[in-house]
Amino acid sequence: MKQFSENSGLSGLYYAAILLVIVFIAGVTGYSVIEGYSLLDSVYMVVITFATVGFDEVHPLSDPGKYFTILLILSSFGIVGYVITTITRFMVDGGFKKYYLHKKVNKMISHTNDHVIICGYGRNGSQACRELIQHNQSFLVIESKESVISRMEEDDIKLFILGDATQDSVLERAGVSKAKALITTLPSDADNTFVVLTARHMNPDLIIISRASGNYSDLKLKRAGANNVIMPDKIGGTQMAKLVIQPDVVEFMDNILLHDGKHVQLEEIRGNEIHASFHGESIENLLTKTNSQAAVLGIKTANGDYLYNPSPEVTFTVNDKLFVLGTPEQISKLRD
Numbered sequence: 424m425k426q427f428s429e430n431s432g433l434s435g436l437y438y439a440a441i442l443l444v445i446v447f448i449a450g451v452t453g454y455s456v457i458e459g460y461s462l463l464d465s466v467y468m469v470v471i472t473f474a475t476v477g478f479d480e481v482h483p484l485s486d487p488g489k490y491f492t493i494l495l496i497l498s499s500f501g502i503v504g505y506v507i508t509t510i511t512r513f514m515v516d517g518g519f520k521k522y523y524l525h526k527k528v529n530k531m532i533s534h535t536n537d538h539v540i541i542c543g544y545g546r547n548g549s550q551a552c553r554e555l556i557q558h559n560q561s562f563l564v565i566e567s568k569e570s571v572i573s574r575m576e577e578d579d580i581k582l583f584i585l586g587d588a589t590q591d592s593v594l595e596r597a598g599v600s601k602a603k604a605l606i607t608t609l610p611s612d613a614d615n616t617f618v619v620l621t622a623r624h625m626n627p628d629l630i631i632i633s634r635a636s637g638n639y640s641d642l643k644l645k646r647a648g649a650n651n652v653i654m655p656d657k658i659g660g661t662q663m664a665k666l667v668i669q670p671d672v673v674e675f676m677d678n679i680l681l682h683d684g685k686h687v688q689l690e691e692i693r694g695n696e697i698h699a700s701f702h703g704e705s706i707e708n709l710l711t712k713t714n715s716q717a718a719v720l721g722i723k724t725a726n727g728d729y730l731y732n733p734s735p736e737v738t739f740t741v742n743d744k745l746f747v748l749g750t751p752e753q754i755s756k757l758r759d
Contacts, residue, residue, distance in 0.1 A: 439506040446502055447473075450495050458488045468492075473499045532582075532596065537603040538562055542588035542618055544571050544580075547608040547634050547655060552580060563597050589617045594625060604630035612640040616647050623648030679748070689720070689748050694741040696758055706745075707735035715756040717749030 450469035454460045460468065464481045471478045472495050484492060539555060539562040541548050548564065555562045564575065564583035575583055586593035588609065599605065599622055607618045615633045622629055633649040635641045641652040665673045679689050694702065701709050706719050722730040725742035739745060747754055 439502075439509045442502050443506055446495070446498055450499070453491045453495070454488070457491055458482065458485065469495070472496055473503055475500075532563070532598050535561065535563070535598055536601045538598065538601075540565065540594070540597050540599060540602050540605045540622075542605070542607040542615075543609045544575055544583075545608055545610065547653075548606070549578065551606050551608065552578070565593060565597055589614050589621070591621055591625070594618075594621060599625050599629065602626065602629060604632065606632045608634040610636075612637050612644070616640075616644055619644055619647040619649045686750065687748065688751055688754055689746065690754050692745045692747055692754070692757060694739055694743045694745070697745075699741070702741050703738055705736050705738050706733060709739075709757070713756045715749070715753050717747045717753040717757060719745055720748050721746040 447469055450472065451462070451465040454465040454468050455462065460481060468481060472492060475496075480492075539560055541551055541555075541562055541564045544552070544564050544566045548566075552562065552564065562582070564580055565586055565588040566572070566575065566583055567585070567587045569585065572583075572585065584593060584597055586596070588594065588607065605618075605622050607615045607622075609615050609618065612635055615635065619631055619633050622631055631649045632651050632653065633644045635644055635652050635654050636656060641654060644652045662673065679687055697709070701712070704712075709715075710717065710719070719733060720731070722733050722737065722739060723744040723746070724730065725740065730737065745757075747757060
């Protein structure tokens with residue numbers, strides 16, 4: 424489902440309708456003043472003049488009335504032709520369908536909560552969309568270039584807005600106040616910073632991930648309110664070097680993190696996602712009682728510290744996060 428800008432296709436219809444109403448009112452007023460016609464007779468004269476059906480006038484026209492009628496015919500002929508052309512183009516070009524979809528998507532957005540907003544559908548943005556689709560996470564894309572829309576349709580993106588993500592009104596339409604997270608992948612660091620500042624102000628609890636390309640842009644983006652900043656160029660260079668030094672390790676991690684996750688997953692499980700009866704238990708008891716064969720690779724404590732490869736005797740609390748490796752079935756046993 425797609426959302427288009429409100430002005431596309433409709434501005435011509437509004438303009439044509441306003442012109443038609445103005446000329447119609449001018450015609451009714453002219454016949455009433457010049458010829459002294461009643462309201463009904465004046466409306467009748469304007470209608471048969473616009474329609475060019477060739478009916479006789481209500482009463483014989485005076486010379487001023489004839490001049491006025493000539494002027495009305497000339498002006499109405501061009502305006503009616505413009506109206507018909509605009510309506511035809513609106514229907515043929517799919518404007519009516521776009522308008523209908525626009526209204527439908529607005530309704531969908533108003534009922535959407537805990538979704539992810541992605542700003543920009545470039546290389547990073549499209550990859551983020553594919554990853555969210557694999558994890559069944561609802562998301563919405565904001566894209567400013569109409570030329571990209573056809574590619575988004577080919578990629579079967581369900582929901583997007585054509586607009587500038589740096590504008591407050593566009594973020595409001597995307598439901599940023601109700602969103603779970605925002606990923607901004609715009610090519611300009613300045614635009615990303617502006618998006619981060621605006622989104623953080625509109626939703627203080629929002630998880631914000633930003634792309635950066637400049638050497639010191641990551642620090643600025645974090646000061647602006649981004650939770651995490653990703654530098655694709657830096658990551659790419661590090662990845663290449665790692666492939667030389669530790670190729671098998673990199674391939675192993677890529678198989679876990681970047682593949683579809685049908686066979687193995689590395690998941691983050693919050694303590695509050697596990698039943699309260701297990702809080703304060705050791706990792707060994709948790710895995711034993713849930714009959715799960717998953718492996719707990721690490722823990723992020725409530726104060727932000729990381730425990731790598733924790734021993735089975737380590738306990739966890741409701742505010743901790745567990746990093747678990749296993750099959751989907753093994754991990755689901757911990758959640759369920």
